[in-house]
Amino acid sequence: xxxxxxxxxxPPTGPLELRxxxxxxxxxxWGVPEWDGGSPILRYTVAVRDMRKTMWMQVGEVDAATLRxxxxxxxxxxxxxxxxxxxxxxxxxxxxxxxxxxxxxxxEGERSARAxxxxxxxxxxxxxxxxxKCIR
Numbered sequence: 001x002x003x004x005x006x007x008x009x010x011p012p013t014g015p016l017e018l019r020x021x022x023x024x025x026x027x028x029x030w031g032v033p034e035w036d037g038g039s040p041i042l043r044y045t046v047a048v049r050d051m052r053k054t055m056w057m058q059v060g061e062v063d064a065a066t067l068r069x070x071x072x073x074x075x076x077x078x079x080x081x082x083x084x085x086x087x088x089x090x091x092x093x094x095x096x097x098x099x100x101x102x103x104x105x106x107x108e109g110e111r112s113a114r115a116x117x118x119x120x121x122x123x124x125x126x127x128x129x130x131x132x133k134c135i136r
Contacts, residue, residue, distance in 0.1 A: 006039040029068040
């Protein structure tokens with residue numbers, strides 16, 4: 001029998017799904033890592049970097065069953081980069097990182113990020129009610 005020592009997991013799978021919820025709050029979601037490193041995933045760690053600064057700030061953790069997180073206290077009209085790490089007994093994975101800065105737009109209500117990376121799927125919601133007589 002060959003024993004393979006445990007290692008850190010692979011990064012969470014992406015792309016990161018980002019959306020602004022208003023009130024300087026953003027939601028981020030991701031997928032489970034392709035490999036757990038031979039040890040169960042214990043939690044996910046979320047970090048944010050204001051693009052005007054160089055330091056990453058850890059903003060929260062969620063358990064292994066949770067694949068989303070709400071980032072609070074962001075500053076409107078600023079751009080942020082976001083990272084998510086998978087953590088097992090051996091440590092943290094390499095990060096899954098947003099490809100483009102995520103800008104928090106001013107105002108209220110749910111809105112999408114301005115940047116969409118080529119090759120990713122984007123969902124657009126429109127709040128316009130079309131009169132039934134206009135639909136053919």
